[in-house]
Amino acid sequence: MGKKGPRAASLLDKLPVDPVIIVMLTISLLIFALFLIAPLASLFLSPRNILTTDLLKSYLDYPYISLEPIGDEWIITLDRDGVTHIIFTWRNYGIILNTIMAAILVTIFTSIIGVLVALAMARYDFPGKNILRVLVIVPLLYTPFVNAFVIYKFLGDGGIISSITSHLGFTIEFQDIAGMILAQTMMFWPIVYLNVYSSMVQIDPSLEEQAENLGASGLKLFRSVTLPLSMPGLASGAAIVFIFSMEDLAAPLAFKVEDVISIRIVKEILSSATIMELSPDTVILALILVVTASTWFIAIKRYVSLRQYAMVVRGGRWTPRRFKPSLLGYLLIYLLMAPWTLFSAIPQFGVLVYAFTEQWIGVTPTGLTLDNFRYIFSEPVTLTALKNSLVYAGSAVLVIIVIAVSSAYVASRVKSRLAWLVDLLSTIPIAIPGLALATGLIILYGFSRASEVWPFSMLNPIEYSPALLLILAYAVRRSPFTTRAIYAGLQQVHEALEESAMNLGASRARVLATIVIPLIGINIFSGALISFVYSVAEVSTSITVGRIHPIDEGYAPMTAVMYEYLTGGYGGGNYIHIVAAMATLILTVQLLVITVTNILLKQRYAFIGV
Amino acid sequence: MVRVTLSGVTKRYSGVTAVDNVSLEIGDGEIFTLLGPSGCGKTTTLRIIAGFERPDSGKIMFDDEDVTNLKPHLRGTAMVFQNYALWPHMTVFDNVAYGLKLRKVPKGEIRKRVKEALELVGLSGLEDRYPLQLSGGQQQRVALARAIVVEPRVLLLDEPLSNLDAKLRLRMREEIVSLQRRLGITTIYVTHDQEEAMSISDRIAVMNKGKVLQVDTPQGIYRNPRSYFVATFIGRTTTLRGVIEASEDGVYRVRAGGLTIFGISASGRRFRQGEEVVAVIRPEDFTLAGDGGVNVIQGKVDLVMFLGVFNQVKLSTPAGPITVYLRPKFKVSRGDQIQVYVNPEDVKLYSIEEAVED
Ligand SMILES: Nc1ncnc2c1ncn2[C@@H]1O[C@H](COP(=O)(O)OP(=O)(O)OP(=O)(O)O)[C@@H](O)[C@H]1O
Ligand SMILES: [Mg+2]
Numbered sequence: 001m002g003k004k005g006p007r008a009a010s011l012l013d014k015l016p017v018d019p020v021i022i023v024m025l026t027i028s029l030l031i032f033a034l035f036l037i038a039p040l041a042s043l044f045l046s047p048r049n050i051l052t053t054d055l056l057k058s059y060l061d062y063p064y065i066s067l068e069p070i071g072d073e074w075i076i077t078l079d080r081d082g083v084t085h086i087i088f089t090w091r092n093y094g095i096i097l098n099t100i101m102a103a104i105l106v107t108i109f110t111s112i113i114g115v116l117v118a119l120a121m122a123r124y125d126f127p128g129k130n131i132l133r134v135l136v137i138v139p140l141l142y143t144p145f146v147n148a149f150v151i152y153k154f155l156g157d158g159g160i161i162s163s164i165t166s167h168l169g170f171t172i173e174f175q176d177i178a179g180m181i182l183a184q185t186m187m188f189w190p191i192v193y194l195n196v197y198s199s200m201v202q203i204d205p206s207l208e209e210q211a212e213n214l215g216a217s218g219l220k221l222f223r224s225v226t227l228p229l230s231m232p233g234l235a236s237g238a239a240i241v242f243i244f245s246m247e248d249l250a251a252p253l254a255f256k257v258e259d260v261i262s263i264r265i266v267k268e269i270l271s272s273a274t275i276m277e278l279s280p281d282t283v284i285l286a287l288i289l290v291v292t293a294s295t296w297f298i299a300i301k302r303y304v305s306l307r308q309y310a311m312v313v314r315g316g317r318w319t320p321r322r323f324k325p326s327l328l329g330y331l332l333i334y335l336l337m338a339p340w341t342l343f344s345a346i347p348q349f350g351v352l353v354y355a356f357t358e359q360w361i362g363v364t365p366t367g368l369t370l371d372n373f374r375y376i377f378s379e380p381v382t383l384t385a386l387k388n389s390l391v392y393a394g395s396a397v398l399v400i401i402v403i404a405v406s407s408a409y410v411a412s413r414v415k416s417r418l419a420w421l422v423d424l425l426s427t428i429p430i431a432i433p434g435l436a437l438a439t440g441l442i443i444l445y446g447f448s449r450a451s452e453v454w455p456f457s458m459l460n461p462i463e464y465s466p467a468l469l470l471i472l473a474y475a476v477r478r479s480p481f482t483t484r485a486i487y488a489g490l491q492q493v494h495e496a497l498e499e500s501a502m503n504l505g506a507s508r509a510r511v512l513a514t515i516v517i518p519l520i521g522i523n524i525f526s527g528a529l530i531s532f533v534y535s536v537a538e539v540s541t542s543i544t545v546g547r548i549h550p551i552d553e554g555y556a557p558m559t560a561v562m563y564e565y566l567t568g569g570y571g572g573g574n575y576i577h578i579v580a581a582m583a584t585l586i587l588t589v590q591l592l593v594i595t596v597t598n599i600l601l602k603q604r605y606a607f608i609g610v
Numbered sequence: 611m612v613r614v615t616l617s618g619v620t621k622r623y624s625g626v627t628a629v630d631n632v633s634l635e636i637g638d639g640e641i642f643t644l645l646g647p648s649g650c651g652k653t654t655t656l657r658i659i660a661g662f663e664r665p666d667s668g669k670i671m672f673d674d675e676d677v678t679n680l681k682p683h684l685r686g687t688a689m690v691f692q693n694y695a696l697w698p699h700m701t702v703f704d705n706v707a708y709g710l711k712l713r714k715v716p717k718g719e720i721r722k723r724v725k726e727a728l729e730l731v732g733l734s735g736l737e738d739r740y741p742l743q744l745s746g747g748q749q750q751r752v753a754l755a756r757a758i759v760v761e762p763r764v765l766l767l768d769e770p771l772s773n774l775d776a777k778l779r780l781r782m783r784e785e786i787v788s789l790q791r792r793l794g795i796t797t798i799y800v801t802h803d804q805e806e807a808m809s810i811s812d813r814i815a816v817m818n819k820g821k822v823l824q825v826d827t828p829q830g831i832y833r834n835p836r837s838y839f840v841a842t843f844i845g846r847t848t849t850l851r852g853v854i855e856a857s858e859d860g861v862y863r864v865r866a867g868g869l870t871i872f873g874i875s876a877s878g879r880r881f882r883q884g885e886e887v888v889a890v891i892r893p894e895d896f897t898l899a900g901d902g903g904v905n906v907i908q909g910k911v912d913l914v915m916f917l918g919v920f921n922q923v924k925l926s927t928p929a930g931p932i933t934v935y936l937r938p939k940f941k942v943s944r945g946d947q948i949q950v951y952v953n954p955e956d957v958k959l960y961s962i963e964e965a966v967e968d
Contacts, residue, residue, distance in 0.1 A: 211697075215709060
């Protein structure tokens with residue numbers, strides 16, 4: 001009955017003293033340490049002392065950086081039939097500059113489009129808005145590689161759009177990195193949109209009304225109040241787009257781009273595996289990816305956390321601001337925004353067209369068929385890949401649940417430095433370029449001295465199956481989806497529920513098993529589903545680590561086989577149709593998962609954000 | 611400054627009539643208060659004047675200018691929101707300077723006027739702080755400074771003191787009044803606090819369920835409430851139910867429980883004999899009385915509470931419990947039998963329907 005009794009007890013309660021949590025947390029931290037931090041660190045500590053000044057200097061020259069770029073931005077020619085050909089192309093500034101410049105441009109374009117569309121959707125009511133709301137999400141559906149090929153089919157060399165417009169006397173073609181930028185803009189703009197939209201709808205309406213009341217309207221109101229208060233969303237979205245653009249492989253592959261970092265790394269890794277070491281180039285390029293991406297990410301995360309004030313000014317009535325657009329507004333919405341949204345959804349529909357047809361040469365596809373799907377389920381290479389993907393992703397999800405439950409629990413219930421670390425670790429995988437991680441994993445577990453020490457030797461993807469390494473890589477990269485879902489669930493579970501159970505004498509493990517987990521079961525399940533889909537669709541480590549062995553040895557997951565089909569001459573003349581069929585399978589599973597999680601979590605599809 | 615006229619303004623939301631056929635005339639330079647219980651349509655009326663809501667019918671005029679369809683940013687009003695609505699991404703200085711920048715006031719003058727405005731509200735030296743670094747009272751004063759600095763045609767205040775503690779509320783109340791007197795801006799003030807309304811207003815409109823029930827000076831509202839709702843909403847009251855027995859020269863004799871009391875009709879309507887009414891009496895209108903006579907009520911003291919200026923005494927009488935305020939110099943204690951008198955002029959009668967509706 002001493003005075004210090006209750007105080008000391010409540011202090012102890014705040015710490016994760018329970019053995020179960022400690023074990024789970026240790027496992028999570030160990031997994032992050034071994035499969036995220038260590039591989040990235042090994043990029044810096046690569047065994048060869050590659051960072052000599054001479055070598056570094058050589059990177060300041062072609063093909064890495066070229067200050068006397070060759071080529072044009074666009075070409076306009078008139079042919080003999082009087083048709084004007086407009087070609088957008090790219091001056092080659094070297095691999096490094098190309099990548100960064102393209103990422104910056106894609107970030108700028110997606111930001112402008114994303115902000116404008118978010119403004120229209122958040123502040124205006126117009127007929128057809130609900131259709132657009134759904135269409136906007138379509139580009140985010142994951143159809144590895146193939147959606148970019150559809151964009152090429154429409155706007156690349158001899159594209160469908162040109163075939164149509166040539167009758168009007170002109171053609172439009174996107175080449176090389178110009179095409180890549182276009183494709184990435186089409187694929188990634190909804191990421192900015194979703195983040196900005198969620199910022200905008202959180203702005204207290206009275207903040208804008210007050211500005212109007214003092215005389216602001218239109219652009220002035222937008223610039224001085226709406227935009228600054230949406231900056232957290234814009235910054236998060238832009239950060240992710242920048243990183244996604246740098247590590248994207250689909251668009252450069254479709255537009256036959258050679259001189260960007262992502263493509264280089266993949267090519268180098270696969271040629272190196274045979275000579276048993278990684279070239280310095282690969283490591284340097286991977287390093288550039290990590291350093292640029294994580295600097296950008298951390299800067300933005302700081303910026304965002306400094307500006308999370310949307311929630312602070314509350315009170316009064318909450319009537320969302322919704323207006324009828326002006327005439328100009330209607331014109332912009334129906335002549336620009338709607339067509340653009342429709343246009344950027346085309347690739348996903350194009351994937352379906354490829355998947356269900358025999359041939360798509362020229363404008364119209366021919367030969368409606370299910371053969372492409374039959375092929376997947378009968379051809380040993382694709383069938384094995386399909387099974388591999390399910391097994392790898394399924395196993396990864398088991399690991400993810402351990403990581404996610406323990407880190408979300410610690411992050412939401414423990415107020416300490418440790419919780420901060422766990423929180424960081426559970427968001428940063430989104431910002432780590434997968435190709436850099438893959439490079440690090442191969443160095444660490446394939447070539448380094450650590451790879452000779454048991455038990456790490458078992459992970460060696462060159463000597464043995466890459467399965468284990470892939471599973472752990474998936475787990476690290478895709479855990480944030482589940483961690484977030486669970487974290488959101490834990491926020492809803494009042495701590496008093498747990499405290500009252502502990503007060504009655506239950507141990508924390510018991511409380512966890514009998515109270516917490518049943519209450520957040522739906523969140524765990526939904527999060528796991530999302531992580532599963534994104535593991536199946538994972539590209540970066542799959543096509544590198546997963547392709548160290550030739551694909552007919554039977555270790556490769558689906559995306560690796562898709563990549564091989566698109567680049568390596570498998571599948572005969574209609575390889576795109578087969579790959580599209582595989583993408584369609586992934587798409588189908590995704591739609592199922594989205595439907596299920598939307599019903600279970602009653603939340604919109606907005607998983608992608610800092 | 612400007613005269614604000616609302617004529618027949620109605621605003622409906624799905625199901626509720628938030629503002630119901632409201633007509634008001636607010637004089638140039640007046641402090642005019644909208645007073646009423648939560649949900650009675652005060653904020654909606656204010657938002658209609660500011661232009662954030664378009665009325666379903668009716669007209670709003672600023673002097674002779676019809677502003678019913680004018681966009682909010684062109685009305686030249688300045689509103690202080692219930693939640694202050696300070697922009698969190700701007701410093702105090704930028705918040706206050708915002709309206710001046712929009713009016714293209716030269717830089718030097720902006721600095722001068724912002725400084726003056728902040729001095730006026732007692733916040734000099736906090737220019738570079740962000741709103742989140744301020745206390746509730748300071749935030750409220752920034753909001754006020756931001757509104758007055760633009761010298762608006764009409765100043766609109768929506769429960770600006772509701773988030774403050776009692777002491778600060780009293781001080782800010784006085785500051786708002788003295789500020790308004792100095793600047794002479796037509797001011798429309800919203801509150802559900804009757805004491806606040808009484809103390810600051812030139813005139814008050816009492817609202818209930820979207821309707822304006824009475825517009826009058828604070829004294830008028832207090833002394834001559836023309837409806838049961840106004841009578842009981844303002845101040846403390848005792849209510850007694852009774853039946854009209856007779857009338858003479860506008861004074862009615864009412865049988866209430868075991869008592870006979872005399873009172874007058876407050877709404878101006880005439881009562882018939884036998885009609886059921888409610889008598890409303892303010893506790894300070896009672897005085898101690900000797901035996902017998904008209905309107906002398908006898909009762910037993912149930913409870914005595916010391917309120918400072920008065921003792922609040924609860925009596926049980928044949929007509930039911932009544933509350934009276936007595937000077938502390940009259941010593942009464944629990945169990946005493948005492949007699950109190952109330953002037954028939956101060957017994958306000960309302961029809962029973964009015965009271966039941968409430
Ligand atoms: N945008 C709206 N949509 C639907 N109903 C509304 C809306 N705005 C106000 N109302 C309704 O109109 C009525 C009046 O609301 P109003 O906010 O004007 O009341 P108030 O007098 O300011 O109340 P309070 O003292 O609580 O602030 C209420 O019943 C409210 O629910
Ligand atoms: Mg209100």
